[in-house]
Amino acid sequence: MSFLSRLAVKSSGFSCIRRMSVYPQHYAEPVVQKNKQIEQKSELAKLHHVPIKAAVNKASDTVFHDDTKEKMVNYITKKGNSALARSLLSKTMELIKRTQTEHMNLAKGDDKDKINTNAETLLKQAVENCRPLLQVTAIKRGGVNYQVPVPITTKRSYFLAMKWLLEAAREKERKVSLPEKLAWEILDAAHGQGRVVKRKDDLHRQCESNRAYAHYRWS
Amino acid sequence: MSTGLTRVWERLPLKKQAAQSGIRVFSQQQPEIEDEEEFRVLNLRTVKQQFQRRREVRRDPVTPPRTNRMAVDQDWTAAWPAPRSFHPASVPLPLRQGFTERGAAAPSKFANAELMKIPNFLHLTPPAIRQQCEAIKKFCSPWPKGLETEAKWQRHFPVEVITTDYLQSLPTIRNLEARRVTISLKLSDLKFDAHARDKFLRLVGDRYNKDTDTVTFVTDRCPLRKQNYDYAMYLLTACYHESFVTEPWEASKSEADMEVYLFERNQSKIAAEGILNWSAKEGDNKISPPPAYAQCVEQLINEGENEYNLAKYKEEVKKMLNV
Amino acid sequence: MKMIRNRFGNLSRVSVQLQRHVQQMATSAAVAPAEGATINEFRTAVANPGEHSALQLAKFYTIPAEQKKQIFTGGGLPKQYELQIKTFTEACLMVRNPALELLEYIKGADLTKPVVRYVLYGENGTGKTLTMAHVLHYGALNDFLLVHVPWAPNWMKRPKEASNAAGQEGMIDLPFDAAAWLVHFKNQNGKLLQRLQLKTGKEYVWSKRESTPAGSPLLELVEHGIARIKYASETTAALISELKQLSTAGQCKVMVAIDGFNAFFHPITRIFSDNKQRVTPDRITLTQPFLDITNYDWTNGVCILSVDKIAMTEGYMDSYMPRYLLGQAGFEHLDPFVPVHVDNYTDKEFHSYINYYLDRHWINKTPQGFEEQLKFMSNKNPYSLMQLVRAL
Numbered sequence: 001m002s003f004l005s006r007l008a009v010k011s012s013g014f015s016c017i018r019r020m021s022v023y024p025q026h027y028a029e030p031v032v033q034k035n036k037q038i039e040q041k042s043e044l045a046k047l048h049h050v051p052i053k054a055a056v057n058k059a060s061d062t063v064f065h066d067d068t069k070e071k072m073v074n075y076i077t078k079k080g081n082s083a084l085a086r087s088l089l090s091k092t093m094e095l096i097k098r099t100q101t102e103h104m105n106l107a108k109g110d111d112k113d114k115i116n117t118n119a120e121t122l123l124k125q126a127v128e129n130c131r132p133l134l135q136v137t138a139i140k141r142g143g144v145n146y147q148v149p150v151p152i153t154t155k156r157s158y159f160l161a162m163k164w165l166l167e168a169a170r171e172k173e174r175k176v177s178l179p180e181k182l183a184w185e186i187l188d189a190a191h192g193q194g195r196v197v198k199r200k201d202d203l204h205r206q207c208e209s210n211r212a213y214a215h216y217r218w219s
Numbered sequence: 220m221s222t223g224l225t226r227v228w229e230r231l232p233l234k235k236q237a238a239q240s241g242i243r244v245f246s247q248q249q250p251e252i253e254d255e256e257e258f259r260v261l262n263l264r265t266v267k268q269q270f271q272r273r274r275e276v277r278r279d280p281v282t283p284p285r286t287n288r289m290a291v292d293q294d295w296t297a298a299w300p301a302p303r304s305f306h307p308a309s310v311p312l313p314l315r316q317g318f319t320e321r322g323a324a325a326p327s328k329f330a331n332a333e334l335m336k337i338p339n340f341l342h343l344t345p346p347a348i349r350q351q352c353e354a355i356k357k358f359c360s361p362w363p364k365g366l367e368t369e370a371k372w373q374r375h376f377p378v379e380v381i382t383t384d385y386l387q388s389l390p391t392i393r394n395l396e397a398r399r400v401t402i403s404l405k406l407s408d409l410k411f412d413a414h415a416r417d418k419f420l421r422l423v424g425d426r427y428n429k430d431t432d433t434v435t436f437v438t439d440r441c442p443l444r445k446q447n448y449d450y451a452m453y454l455l456t457a458c459y460h461e462s463f464v465t466e467p468w469e470a471s472k473s474e475a476d477m478e479v480y481l482f483e484r485n486q487s488k489i490a491a492e493g494i495l496n497w498s499a500k501e502g503d504n505k506i507s508p509p510p511a512y513a514q515c516v517e518q519l520i521n522e523g524e525n526e527y528n529l530a531k532y533k534e535e536v537k538k539m540l541n542v
Numbered sequence: 543m544k545m546i547r548n549r550f551g552n553l554s555r556v557s558v559q560l561q562r563h564v565q566q567m568a569t570s571a572a573v574a575p576a577e578g579a580t581i582n583e584f585r586t587a588v589a590n591p592g593e594h595s596a597l598q599l600a601k602f603y604t605i606p607a608e609q610k611k612q613i614f615t616g617g618g619l620p621k622q623y624e625l626q627i628k629t630f631t632e633a634c635l636m637v638r639n640p641a642l643e644l645l646e647y648i649k650g651a652d653l654t655k656p657v658v659r660y661v662l663y664g665e666n667g668t669g670k671t672l673t674m675a676h677v678l679h680y681g682a683l684n685d686f687l688l689v690h691v692p693w694a695p696n697w698m699k700r701p702k703e704a705s706n707a708a709g710q711e712g713m714i715d716l717p718f719d720a721a722a723w724l725v726h727f728k729n730q731n732g733k734l735l736q737r738l739q740l741k742t743g744k745e746y747v748w749s750k751r752e753s754t755p756a757g758s759p760l761l762e763l764v765e766h767g768i769a770r771i772k773y774a775s776e777t778t779a780a781l782i783s784e785l786k787q788l789s790t791a792g793q794c795k796v797m798v799a800i801d802g803f804n805a806f807f808h809p810i811t812r813i814f815s816d817n818k819q820r821v822t823p824d825r826i827t828l829t830q831p832f833l834d835i836t837n838y839d840w841t842n843g844v845c846i847l848s849v850d851k852i853a854m855t856e857g858y859m860d861s862y863m864p865r866y867l868l869g870q871a872g873f874e875h876l877d878p879f880v881p882v883h884v885d886n887y888t889d890k891e892f893h894s895y896i897n898y899y900l901d902r903h904w905i906n907k908t909p910q911g912f913e914e915q916l917k918f919m920s921n922k923n924p925y926s927l928m929q930l931v932r933a934l
Contacts, residue, residue, distance in 0.1 A: 063934060064930075090932055102629050105632075105903075117906055490877055494878070498654070516877065526883075529863065536879065539878060540880070541655075542651060
């Protein structure tokens with residue numbers, strides 16, 4: 001979908017688009033992580049004579065860096081206080097790891113290897129499990145608003161998944177801290193359970209039942 | 220209307236012709252006028268026709284510089300006896316001074332403001348100084364024996380007295396600053412015991428410079444230099460003798476008033492002795508803490524803590540306590 | 543600093559909630575190296591600190607659960623470390639140089655001489671408390687009566703309750719803290735006290751009706767303090783003076799361990815007196831006995847004290863050196879003492895710790911060079927390392 005839409009934009013002509021980026025369109029995205037550079041060696045070789053955008057401030061090639069985590073930090077941030085957001089997420093990760101590690105150390109035999117203690121993969125798993133495929137949008141036809149199922153881009157599906165996770169985590173009592181609740185939600189979602197996965201399923205079900213209105217999207 | 224026009228036309232027969240033929244007529248007519256009379260110039264004021272020639276200023280021919288006539292072995296002190304700003308014709312030196320573009324030679328000494336701006340010492344050449352010294356020698360007494368080196372004269376005259384004389388072009392020859400007397404001496408030249416030294420330093424206050432070990436008194440409160448000098452010497456003497464006086468209340472000097480930490484005066488010594496003489500009975504000889512330990516405690520506190528001092532302290536404590 | 547060591551309360555709720563997932567978890571994560579043998583190159587089977595030597599340097603030994611419960615129930619391990627112990631389901635301590643040095647001193651000490659005071663000092667988070675814990679474990683196993691204050695500044699900074707002392711004019715009592723300390727003392731030494739059958743040397747009169755007669759067991763004294771919280775402070779003072787006399791008489795050995803000892807010499811506390819002025823530490827009744835027992839005038843014991851920057855308050859935290867932290871009075875009180883420097887990890891210790899974390903599945907990301915990155919970021923400081931690997 002996103003590919004098609006981009007094609008459409010391109011064919012309609014460059015002059016009408018107002019791009020906000022400081023970089024001209026032919027600038028390539030930088031690849032900061034070393035292992036990715038090695039992976040994409042042949043593709044990067046083509047970029048020898050192509051200007052490349054400067055790397056963003058927070059991009060790094062350390063153990064602590066992870067793209068999903070960075071995105072999550074951005075979504076948690078309120079009023080630009082990303083330092084707080086970062087510490088909240090790292091606490092969340094710690095809590096996830098603590099519960100998992102404790103279970104692993106208490107488990108015996110084969111169960112031991114089945115428990116995943118890697119908080120990052122758990123987070124990724126949770127986000128994957130929460131990603132919706134479709135979305136409904138209100139379209140007015142004959143004075144009636146119809147909830148019409150529409151496909152969404154990959155990027156938006158990731159955004160929705162993380163947003164839902166956060167919304168679920170923020171819906172809590174005052175006494176409970178955000179990291180605690182977020183850890184809870186992430187662990188739930190990683191195992192395909194919990195409120196966020198249910199919310200996704202509900203949305204899918206609604207899309208399925210409203211499938212008859214699908215043609216309103218183009219007619 | 221049309222009859223009017225024709226009349227005008229008839230009056231100017233010549234012009235009519237010309238317009239018709241398209242040929243200018245002025246050129247034919249003008250020479251005739253010139254021939255008749257010369258062009259007269261309107262002369263409003265009577266102007267003298269011939270210019271008065273400017274009077275030439277008679278200058279003496281430039282004399283060649285004096286240096287040309289100077290003998291090679293002349294007496295320079297006679298040529299340049301006193302301080303004076305630079306004069307190119309008097310100085311037989313090929314001097315050059317001043318900024319030029321790259322590669323060009325600097326301007327020569329003639330008409331060179333740069334050379335005149337800077338002070339010169341042409342009157343203070345070594346022969347000139349020698350000559351003047353010779354001249355005033357008859358007023359001097361011989362250098363005292365036994366003060367040949369600096370070390371010697373500093374030993375015999377430890378106090379340095381500094382005064383300043385002023386020459387000025389005021390109606391008065393007095394200068395207020397001339398009464399000021401500064402005396403200074405090394406503290407090591409005075410003989411003290413520990414108490415007196417401490418007290419002297421307290422009395423002197425910031426007049427003592429720790430880095431150079433000098434005490435400096437500056438007196439200017441009396442109107443005459445002599446009085447100020449006497450006062451400074453009095454201050455020095457009084458402080459010195461006062462520092463040897465022990466007042467009864469000085470016994471109450473507490474630890475907080477001490478400038479340095481002394482092991483002997485402190486709790487540390489009592490504690491160390493208590494530990495070392497733990498199982499000793501009454502009447503036994505008391506073991507006193509080793510001096511190395513005392514020294515490193517003093518060092519730890521006086522010099523301040525650092526890893527080195529603390530490690531040394533640890534070593535000494537371990538040695539003393541046998542751990 | 544203390545406030546930065548924030549804790550995660552209520553973790554148990556999360557874990558309870560998740561209990562049900564544990565069984566059905568399928569993981570796709572990289573599995574850390576399989577741990578078949580319990581003894582790896584970074585572990586040692588020698589669990590008795592008395593037998594530790596340079597051979598066991600930078601290796602982990604495990605404190606048995608019941609001993610840990612006996613010694614550290616009332617405190618003595620940092621909060622974060624307790625959490626780590628709970629997560630890893632084992633109480634492991636690394637054998638490090640300062641602890642070995644202390645153990646060597648203690649083993650070779652002549653107990654007939656007056657007590658030697660050892661002062662642990664070092665930067666924040668280098669492991670002073672854990673060094674002390676290691677030595678305490680040794681003391682508990684070797685029949686030392688432990689006089690252990692887990693964190694002295696707690697009394698000056700956040701006491702449970704402060705009231706005017708009954709007997710002494712202008713003094714402040716901390717009855718609940720004193721009682722808590724007595725409970726801690728009883729936990730640590732209950733069995734040993736029963737075995738040694740120590741008796742009080744004189745009669746203590748608490749009030750008209752209550753008194754502890756001379757010759758009654760020490761345990762009774764402790765229990766009285768716990769039961770009658772009003773007299774807990776006085777009981778503590780009595781108990782400590784009794785312990786001093788008993789150990790000087792040779793009936794028992796005493797190990798004094800006070801963490802954050804410099805708090806006793808801090809210029810002020812956070813306790814207010816009746817006229818709304820801050821009280822100095824020497825006007826708290828609990829201070830006196832502990833200063834008394836760190837004096838050199840008794841035998842048959844050892845004193846392990848730690849001085850800590852975070853025991854002080856803002857404005858007094860410029861240096862971690864003992865003379866600065868103790869101040870004039872503190873230094874004179876302790877001099878001559880043996881300073882023991884607790885430093886950051888050595889390369890070997892650092893590597894060993896990383897291995898331990900890997901073994902416990904605490905570090906899950908192992909890209910190339912991650913160890914160097916952690917070493918660089920943490921400056922080999924134990925606490926910083928702990929903080930850095932939290933989210934890995």
